[in-house]
Amino acid sequence: MSQSHDEIAELIAAQERLERRLVRPDGQALRTPVSAETHTPPYEMHRYYARRPHSVFRRLLQHYSVPGQIVLDPFCGGGVTVIEGLRLRRKVIGVDYNPMAILVSRLSVTPEPVTDFNATFAKLSSTIAAQMMAMYRTDCPVCGNKEAFAEWYEWSTRVRCPHCRRIITLATAMKPRGTNEYECPNCHEGFVRTGLTRLQETITRIKWNCRKCKHVGQKRPDRSDLRLARSFDVEFPAIVAIHSVISNDALWERYGSTDA
Ligand SMILES: C[S@@+](CC[C@H](N)C(=O)[O-])C[C@H]1O[C@@H](n2cnc3c(N)ncnc32)[C@H](O)[C@@H]1O
Ligand SMILES: [Zn+2]
Ligand SMILES: [Zn+2]
Numbered sequence: 001m002s003q004s005h006d007e008i009a010e011l012i013a014a015q016e017r018l019e020r021r022l023v024r025p026d027g028q029a030l031r032t033p034v035s036a037e038t039h040t041p042p043y044e045m046h047r048y049y050a051r052r053p054h055s056v057f058r059r060l061l062q063h064y065s066v067p068g069q070i071v072l073d074p075f076c077g078g079g080v081t082v083i084e085g086l087r088l089r090r091k092v093i094g095v096d097y098n099p100m101a102i103l104v105s106r107l108s109v110t111p112e113p114v115t116d117f118n119a120t121f122a123k124l125s126s127t128i129a130a131q132m133m134a135m136y137r138t139d140c141p142v143c144g145n146k147e148a149f150a151e152w153y154e155w156s157t158r159v160r161c162p163h164c165r166r167i168i169t170l171a172t173a174m175k176p177r178g179t180n181e182y183e184c185p186n187c188h189e190g191f192v193r194t195g196l197t198r199l200q201e202t203i204t205r206i207k208w209n210c211r212k213c214k215h216v217g218q219k220r221p222d223r224s225d226l227r228l229a230r231s232f233d234v235e236f237p238a239i240v241a242i243h244s245v246i247s248n249d250a251l252w253e254r255y256g257s258t259d260a
Helices: 005-022 054-064 080-087 099-108 114-127 129-134 223-243 248-255
Strands: 070-073 091-096 148-160 167-169 181-183 190-192 199-209 216-219
Touching: 054 080, 070 080, 080 091, 080 099, 091 099, 099 248, 114 129, 129 223, 167 199, 199 223
Parallel strands: 070 091
Antiparallel strands: 148 167, 148 199, 181 190, 199 216
16 A cells, blocks of 8 residues: 555644644753653564663654654664654664664564465474574573573673683673773783684573463573573574575675664
8 A cells, every 4th residue: 555645745744733732842851751661562573682662762753853854863773763753754764783673673664464474474483483492491490490481691702811811701700980991700800802802602691481480580591501502503503504594694794784
């Protein structure tokens, strides 16, 4: 379904008339508090990190711009500004360094026929789902269920300490405020990260969800979690190769450092 230019112009004008009565983008700061609402389904499609609350961005867009104006988010991440901006009939430009952010933002605002979506979903759940879910399995620390679900993993880079040569996880190294020095958790000497070889990353925290005892929480990884995490570098490329799904390399090629 496509609308004519006149119809779109009329919709924008109507929205503009409505918003002029509600907010005035006259440079006045927003003085009323805005409550942060939880994510709605469009934002649940992909758990892109650090998404801002859509209700807050929506209010900011309404306050500081009018329909038809250009809104730029140079760090658009999971696309909150892009999605809310389009809903409010702004012209939006989203930019991000991470190609996953561009893919997620672009797909969130691209209309797809529901039948195609359902067919693709059915195909993925009958082929890839079991293999993928095996990589999100963890033990429930409350009831011991071995089939709890890891909602996300927090990752950290590892480097070799230039003083004691021990391999350390950067997330566990103290970084005194205002300096760019880390303190080695083993020998307590200071070092800067620049020039150090980045070793294979490791997981440092897990958000788990147990369908058996209905608890959720966060925990530090145990041995079996760490073993599982080490297998990702082999497992993911294998899945990509078998099912010809999009890989990180392909993402970089298509969307690397670009705009949505
Ligand atoms: C906190 S997220 C953005 C959240 C987003 N505005 C929202 O509301 O969902 C920050 C984003 O900045 C991106 N970023 C960091 N450095 C960047 C750079 N130099 N150029 C472009 N994007 C960058 C990251 O990839 C990340 O997606
Ligand atoms: Zn449990
Ligand atoms: Zn050290």
